[in-house]
Amino acid sequence: MSRFLFCLSLWLLGTVAQAQAHAELRLAVAANFADTLEALAADYQASTGDKVTVVRGSSGKLYAQIVQGAPFDIFFSADADRPKALEAKGLVATGSRQPYALGQLVLWPAGPTPEDALKAFAYGRFSIANPRLAPYGKAAMEVLTKLAILDKAQPRLVRGENISQAYQYVYSGNAEAGLLARSQMRNDDDFWEVPTNWYAPIEQQRVVMKNSKLQRAAEQFLAFMQTEEAEARILSAGYRLPGAH
Structure with missing residues (x-):
């Protein structure tokens, strides 16, 4: 490899690394969980310095936007049906569909x-x-x-x-x-x-989008959501945690 090509390669790698460092995670979230997620995102940004943008809406409308190619990294739905539907369409990163909260x-x-x-x-x-x-x-x-x-x-x-x-x-x-x-x-x-046996469980699931260019950052944010501090915030916001009875 010529010296010119070697230097060019180093410059390109540095540019990509810098772009990744300043990239913002884009989180699509159902309206009911939006305030809680924004608080979690603020905690995450304060501890890591990484930027997070939260986009709120109904699960149905966000689902439609994702199917049409909206550039979200993680989708926090208010149900399990839409994450399952996105997974069936091949739009979800393998193994990323998981419950994150139970609504009441x-x-x-x-x-x-x-x-x-x-x-x-x-x-x-x-x-x-x-x-x-x-x-x-x-x-x-x-x-x-x-x-x-x-x-x-x-x-x-x-x-x-x-x-x-x-x-x-x-x-x-x-x-x-x-x-x-x-x-x-x-x-x-x-x-x-309302007694929880009066309606089907509101299991809220999240997925990492397959076309996200920030897979590692998305995984780090989801790992943060499983910390004791994050789970305590979710509970205090009026949700139950997956697996709770």
């Missing part, structure tokens, strides 16, 4: 008793996430069906594009109550945790 559905506000609040199903505007796009909306429909009040509730349902918008409808007074995510509640909020 709550009724808010709950009133003096949960039974009082449930009257909103039949007599007021009631907020849920769009069941076609958001797993929490699908779980809400399962609860309405189990209680045999879906027919009464249907005309009065206000469907948010995602769970964040569903929360906003209640917060702003555009709906009297709603079936929302436990992670959206403050400890002093008047909410009631």
Whole structure:
């Protein structure tokens, strides 16, 4: 190899290494977990210096964007179905599909008793996430069906594009109550945790995208999420951890 080619090779390697060092991880995350993930990303950036960009949306819309080629490195879905579908399409790094949190559905506000609040199903505007796009909306429909009040509730349902918008409808007074995510509640909020046997488990899964150019950085971030500090933050945000009973 000529001296010129040798020097050129060193320059190219240095340029690639520098580009990798300054690359930003792009994380697509379901709306319910977005605030928690942004807090985790801030912790990660503070400890490593690596940059992370968090893009939030409904699981359905993010899934569609990924299928169309959106350049995300990791997808944190609010369900297991969409990560499985991406895996079936060959868009996922081998072995990267894993659960990261278990979501919990709550009724808010709950009133003096949960039974009082449930009257909103039949007599007021009631907020849920769009069941076609958001797993929490699908779980809400399962609860309405189990209680045999879906027919009464249907005309009065206000469907948010995602769970964040569903929360906003209640917060702003555009709906009297709603079936929302436990992670959206403050400890002093008047909410009631819906029994977990009233709906299918909301197992939230994540995947590393096969076309990501930052596979190693993605793996490092996911390893960080399994530390005690990160898991404590996830629990305090209102989720259960995979494997919890």
